Structures are given as structure tokens and as C-alpha cells.
Amino acid sequence: MSVQILDHQLEDYFNTAVELAKKAGQKIKEAFYKEKNVNTKQSAADLVTETDQAVEKMVQEIISQKYPTHKFIGEETVAVDGSSCTLTDDPTWIVDPIDGTTNFVHSIPEVSFSCGITVNKEVVIGVVYVPILDQMYTAKKGQGSFFNGQKLSVSSVTELKQAALIMEGGSSRDPDILKAKLDNLRNVLTASHGIRAYGSAAINLCKIASGICEGYVEYGIHCWDIAAGLLILQEAGGVVKDTTGEEVDIMRRRITGACSVNIVNQLVPLLTHLDMGRD
Amino acid sequence: MSVQILDHQLEDYFNTAVELAKKAGQKIKEAFYKEKNVNTKQSAADLVTETDQAVEKMVQEIISQKYPTHKFIGEETVAVDGSSCTLTDDPTWIVDPIDGTTNFVHSIPEVSFSCGITVNKEVVIGVVYVPILDQMYTAKKGQGSFFNGQKLSVSSVTELKQAALIMEGGSSRDPDILKAKLDNLRNVLTASHGIRAYGSAAINLCKIASGICEGYVEYGIHCWDIAAGLLILQEAGGVVKDTTGEEVDIMRRRITGACSVNIVNQLVPLLTHLDMGRD
Structure with missing residues (x-):
């Protein structure tokens, strides 16, 4: 039986998520320009810092106090247990307390706190x-998406050969x-304007x-x-799919996102599909 | 016989270059959020816009009026003749009127006006x-380098395995x-924390x-x-070399830059060296 959530409850969750982001952001900013203690997880390039762990702990404690029946999935909690x-x-x-930990370690500013809330398995x-x-x-x-309060909308480019892509x-x-x-x-670069990371x-x-x-594959x-x-x-009007073009499954460890389904359809045949297991 | 330039002349050139950058920046900014007319040069991904050409024309005119004996090398002038x-x-x-034209076309903010001045072939x-x-x-x-007036200095990382690199x-x-x-x-990614573009x-x-x-190869x-x-x-304390580790030659169409010579020395053996001809 699916869970029913009222509008005013969703509004409350949203406000909490924004408050958490600001609190987390404050902690990240304080640590950003200081020396970092770095440890590794799955590989020598899979990094974690004390700040990742401290931010996640703070966020989890606030959520579990305010919403004791809610579930929590956090990067560092999963890594530990x-x-x-x-x-x-x-x-x-x-929750990802710091998405872009390698950036954080290298003082590259593209470091984010990410919090998605699902109900009935849907974000x-x-x-x-x-x-x-x-x-x-x-x-x-x-209800749309916003950047510092301004409404967002995607690029209108529909041809991959005129697109700029992001791959990592x-x-x-x-x-x-x-x-x-x-x-x-190589395949995507050859077919497009270029790739950023x-x-x-x-x-x-x-x-x-x-x-x-215009598009992103990872x-x-x-x-x-x-x-x-x-x-x-x-x-923002964009499309998110599995890298095969099927419905996206957020636990499947692969994604393609684009400004339109046309771009996704042109990307899919260029990809060798990796099975990365499940979260 | 080498050319002699006095300190106050260099100071004058510097001030002119900064003024040109601001004027060019104004033109680029005005065009950035508008529809762009895009043409291609050497390949379908080698882009040029009216703004590249208009900015270079403006800059060249100002320089030739102010310094009639000076030489000028500009991206779009070379492309045309x-x-x-x-x-x-x-x-x-x-001068590069817009370095990052593909970014400009896609409204990616990393778009720059670049102006170097050489005397006796040295920047x-x-x-x-x-x-x-x-x-x-x-x-x-x-005399050091500065970001919005603040003195710059490079990362202190000395091991490639702890470095983040930029490659395009x-x-x-x-x-x-x-x-x-x-x-x-692949070789650099395998040996390091990661690659950005x-x-x-x-x-x-x-x-x-x-x-x-910590390092950049292109x-x-x-x-x-x-x-x-x-x-x-x-x-800023960094090192710039040819991709072979030899002295850099700015006309040779290849470069490696890093926070230290150690990083360069660890990068060089990982690279297949391409001969890209000369400017």
C-alpha cells in the first residue's frame, strides 16, 4: 500500500532540506580552505574526509529527530556499515554530504551537498x-526547478552534433x-561539440x-x-533515463540525463553498457 | 639585437592589456545570453562566432593605434588570412578574443579573453x-600573478597519485x-585522483x-x-614545459603546466607525444 503525504507535509520536508543544505554548506565552507585529512575507500581515487562524515552525521541526527519514521540513505553511513x-x-x-569529494580535497569549488527525498520510491x-x-x-x-530562486529551463539543442556533453x-x-x-x-566526443568534466x-x-x-552520461x-x-x-524540462534509454532506476548505478529525449536517443547507441551492480 | 623596454613602458602595456580585457569582457558578456551565429573552421567542433571576430577587430584596432610598431597575433586574424x-x-x-568558444556557444561560463605580450620572444x-x-x-x-588583485600560489602536492589533472x-x-x-x-587517470575538463x-x-x-596537459x-x-x-610558482619535459615553445601547439616540476616529470612518461605542427 502506497504512502500518502499531504501538501503541507511535503512543504515542511522541502523547507527542512533547504535548511539542512545551508547548515551542511556552512560546515563544508569552513573546512574548504583548510588542510584536509583524506582517507580512501574502494580505490586510491575514492576519497573520504572527516568533513563528509561530520556533515552526514549532523544531517542524519536532525532528520531522525524531526521525522523518526522516515528512512535515511547516506553515502558515508552505507560505506561504514x-x-x-x-x-x-x-x-x-x-543524502550525499559532499558530492565531489575529490574536488573538495583539491579546493576545486564544484562541491555540493545533495539531498533527494523519495515517497513511494519516487523522488x-x-x-x-x-x-x-x-x-x-x-x-x-x-512544480519546476530553481537556481537561487530563478526558474530553470534546459537548452533547446536537439542534435547531438551541436551538443556539449558532460562525462566523468x-x-x-x-x-x-x-x-x-x-x-x-571517444564515440560521444566524435559525435558532438565536446565533453566537459x-x-x-x-x-x-x-x-x-x-x-x-545538453547531456550527461555516467x-x-x-x-x-x-x-x-x-x-x-x-x-527544468529535461529527461533522465537509464543509459540504455529505458526508465531510470536510481539504484542501478548508471544514468543519462539530457535536455531532450532526442539527445538521449542519439547518445544510447554510442555507449558500451556497463553493469555496475546495485546500491 | 634584442629589444629594450623600460619599466614604465611595460607598466603602460600592462594597463592597456587590462583595459582591453575589460572592454572585450563587456562585449562578450552582452553576447553571452543571446542567440549566437556559429560557424565552423578546421572541424565540425572548431567553432567561431561573430563575437570572436568583433572582439578581435576592436582589440587589434586599439593596439595598432596606440602602438603602431608593435606586432599582433590574433586567433581570428590568423584564421582569416x-x-x-x-x-x-x-x-x-x-590575443585570443574568446578562449573557450564552444563554452561561449553553450552558455558555459568558463569563457575568457586572453592577452599575452612578448618581448624578445618571451612572455x-x-x-x-x-x-x-x-x-x-x-x-x-x-612580479607574481594575481586573481582580482589577490596574490596566487600553486598547490603544494608533489605526487601525481595525489594530484587532480586537467585534460581536454x-x-x-x-x-x-x-x-x-x-x-x-587513461594513463593519467589511472595514475592520479582524477581528470577535469x-x-x-x-x-x-x-x-x-x-x-x-595540480597539472594540465594539452x-x-x-x-x-x-x-x-x-x-x-x-x-604563481608553477612550471610550464613542452609535453616532453623540454623547454616550452609557445608556437609548438602542445603544453604541460603543473604546480611543480615533480608533477611534470611524473606526467611525461605517461604521454604519447603528438606532433601538432607549429603556429
């Missing part, structure tokens, strides 16, 4: 905040995964939502990287 | 201005060039100068893309 995360119909806060609220640049992206299901190297150093990613990169999936989706670049992301950004892109 | 550009000992203004002044973000990078030989797909779609670039990308050589050099990312750039940025990076 090794559990895979299960998405249920219950209201679920999917209904998305908040991405880039504290160093004071950029707040927000969306509520069916990612943190895996597995040679087979890298080979497929580089083949994809900013190092944060959440920000990448927000850039497409803002009409900056294998290896997690639900916390994309939950918020995918709603922000959809509500 | 097909001449290769010859660097002499005379004071020479090397003595560098100015890179990013008008959409109001970011002014400047350098005078031997570029505009060539020649399969052999792309193969070498993607091999380089922002789409402007001038800005890339300024980012390394700012301590954001094949296929031109002297107008790098003349200003390489001085800004050197004056």
Missing part, C-alpha cells in the same frame, strides 16, 4: 547546494571499466537543468549522487 | 579575464589524434596557478590559448 541500501515506499532522505524533492559558489538548486515534483572518469581504476568508459568518451554528478545534472551543456554513480539532481533536471 | 604567425623580438600582442605580461564570472588573472614577469578532448576529430589523447587520458586552455592554466588542480592548443596563462602559472 557495508549494508546495501533498500529503497521502500516510506519517505526516504537520500519528490531535490536540493543541491554548492556552498563555495553559494548556488542553491531546488525542485519539487510537478570516475573513481574506479578497473581496466575493463576504464576501457568501456574511454570507448564511450566537473567532478560532481549532482552539479552535472544541475548544469544540464540550467541549459549549460556509469558508477550511486543513488545519493543523483536522487536530487535528477528531479531538478526533470523539472 | 591563413598566414602562419611569426614571433619576432618586437613587442607582440598575442612578459599575461592577462586572462573571465567576464561572466568577473575573474581577472594578471601577471608581470618577475579538444576540437580535432582525427582518429589517430583522438586515440593518442585517449591513451594519455573545463574547455578553456587559458582558464586551465589559471586554475593550476590558483592551486585548483596537444593542439595555439600560442594565443596559452601565452598569457603560462606566465600567470609561472609567476
Whole structure:
């Protein structure tokens, strides 16, 4: 049986998510210009800092106090207890305390706090905040998406050969995964105006939502990287799909987002599809 | 016989370059949010707009009136008359009206006006201005480099495995060039924290100068893309070399820049060296 949420409840969740983003942003900003203690997770390029962990702890505590029946999926919580995360119909806060940890470590400003809220397994609220640049992206299901209060809309480009794309190297150093990613990169580069890489999936989706670049493909992301950004892109008029062009599944660790379904349809045949497992 | 330039003359050139950057920036900003008329040059991804041409024309006219004996090398002038550009000992203004034209076309804010001044074939002044973000990078030989007036200094990372790099797909779609670039990308990605791509050589050099990312490699750039940025990076304490690790030659269409010579020395053996001809 699906969960019923009233409008005023959703509004309350949204306001809480924005407040959390500002609080998290303050902590990230304080740590950004200081020396960082860096540890690694799955590979030598999969980084985590004390700030990732401190921000997630703070956010989780606030959510569990305010909404004790809600579920929580956070990048660092999953990393610590090794559990895979299960998405249920219950209201679920999917949080990446710092999306773009490598950027954070290198003082590259594209570092974001990402918070998506699902109800009945569907993202209904998305908040991405880039504290160093004071950029707040927000969306509520069916109500558009906004950048610092201004309504967002995607690029009107429909042909891949006139598109700029975003693709990332990612943190895996597995040679087979890298080979497929580089083949994809060559194919997309050859067919388009060019490729950019900013190092944060959440920000990448927000850039497409803002009409900056037309499409984005990534294998290896997690639900916390994309939950918020995918709603922000959809509500700006964009399209989010699985990399095969099928319906997106936020637990499937792969995504393509674009300004239109035409761009997705032209991207899909250029890709070698990697099975990255599930969150 | 080498040319002698007095300090007050250099100061005058510097002030003119900064004024030109602001005037160019104003024109770029006015055009940035409007519909653009796009043409192509060497490939379907080598773009030029009316704004590139209008900005270069304005800049060239001001320089030729103010300094009639000085030489001028500008991206769009070279593209139109097909001449290769010859660097002499005379004071020479090397100008890219819009570095990052693809970004400009796609409303990606990393778009810069770049102006380097050489005397005796050596860059003595560098100015890179990013008008959409109001970011002014400047350098005078031997006097440090600055971002909006604040002194710049490079990252202190010395190990490639702890470095973030910048590499670009570029505009060539020649399969052999792309193969070498993607091999380089794989090798550098495997050996480092990751790779970013922002789409402007001038800005890339300024980012390394700012301590954001540790190194940058590119094949296929031109002297107008790098003349200003390489001085800004050197004056921030960084190192600029040919991709083989030899002395940089700004007409040789390839470059590596890094926060330290250690990073360059670790990058060089990972690269397949492309001969891109000369400007």
C-alpha cells in the first residue's frame, strides 16, 4: 500500500532540506580552505574526509529527530556499515554530504551537498547546494526547478552534433571499466561539440537543468549522487533515463540525463553498457 | 639585437592589456545570453562566432593605434588570412578574443579573453579575464600573478597519485589524434585522483596557478590559448614545459603546466607525444 503525504507535509520536508543544505554548506565552507585529512575507500581515487562524515552525521541526527519514521540513505553511513541500501515506499532522505569529494580535497569549488527525498520510491524533492559558489538548486515534483530562486529551463539543442556533453572518469581504476568508459568518451566526443568534466554528478545534472551543456552520461554513480539532481533536471524540462534509454532506476548505478529525449536517443547507441551492480 | 623596454613602458602595456580585457569582457558578456551565429573552421567542433571576430577587430584596432610598431597575433586574424604567425623580438600582442568558444556557444561560463605580450620572444605580461564570472588573472614577469588583485600560489602536492589533472578532448576529430589523447587520458587517470575538463586552455592554466588542480596537459592548443596563462602559472610558482619535459615553445601547439616540476616529470612518461605542427 502506497504512502500518502499531504501538501503541507511535503512543504515542511522541502523547507527542512533547504535548511539542512545551508547548515551542511556552512560546515563544508569552513573546512574548504583548510588542510584536509583524506582517507580512501574502494580505490586510491575514492576519497573520504572527516568533513563528509561530520556533515552526514549532523544531517542524519536532525532528520531522525524531526521525522523518526522516515528512512535515511547516506553515502558515508552505507560505506561504514557495508549494508546495501533498500529503497521502500516510506519517505526516504537520500543524502550525499559532499558530492565531489575529490574536488573538495583539491579546493576545486564544484562541491555540493545533495539531498533527494523519495515517497513511494519516487523522488519528490531535490536540493543541491554548492556552498563555495553559494548556488542553491531546488525542485519539487510537478512544480519546476530553481537556481537561487530563478526558474530553470534546459537548452533547446536537439542534435547531438551541436551538443556539449558532460562525462566523468570516475573513481574506479578497473581496466575493463576504464576501457568501456574511454570507448564511450571517444564515440560521444566524435559525435558532438565536446565533453566537459566537473567532478560532481549532482552539479552535472544541475548544469544540464540550467541549459549549460545538453547531456550527461555516467556509469558508477550511486543513488545519493543523483536522487536530487535528477528531479531538478526533470523539472527544468529535461529527461533522465537509464543509459540504455529505458526508465531510470536510481539504484542501478548508471544514468543519462539530457535536455531532450532526442539527445538521449542519439547518445544510447554510442555507449558500451556497463553493469555496475546495485546500491 | 634584442629589444629594450623600460619599466614604465611595460607598466603602460600592462594597463592597456587590462583595459582591453575589460572592454572585450563587456562585449562578450552582452553576447553571452543571446542567440549566437556559429560557424565552423578546421572541424565540425572548431567553432567561431561573430563575437570572436568583433572582439578581435576592436582589440587589434586599439593596439595598432596606440602602438603602431608593435606586432599582433590574433586567433581570428590568423584564421582569416591563413598566414602562419611569426614571433619576432618586437613587442607582440598575442590575443585570443574568446578562449573557450564552444563554452561561449553553450552558455558555459568558463569563457575568457586572453592577452599575452612578448618581448624578445618571451612572455612578459599575461592577462586572462573571465567576464561572466568577473575573474581577472594578471601577471608581470618577475612580479607574481594575481586573481582580482589577490596574490596566487600553486598547490603544494608533489605526487601525481595525489594530484587532480586537467585534460581536454579538444576540437580535432582525427582518429589517430583522438586515440593518442585517449591513451594519455587513461594513463593519467589511472595514475592520479582524477581528470577535469573545463574547455578553456587559458582558464586551465589559471586554475593550476590558483592551486585548483595540480597539472594540465594539452596537444593542439595555439600560442594565443596559452601565452598569457603560462606566465600567470609561472609567476604563481608553477612550471610550464613542452609535453616532453623540454623547454616550452609557445608556437609548438602542445603544453604541460603543473604546480611543480615533480608533477611534470611524473606526467611525461605517461604521454604519447603528438606532433601538432607549429603556429
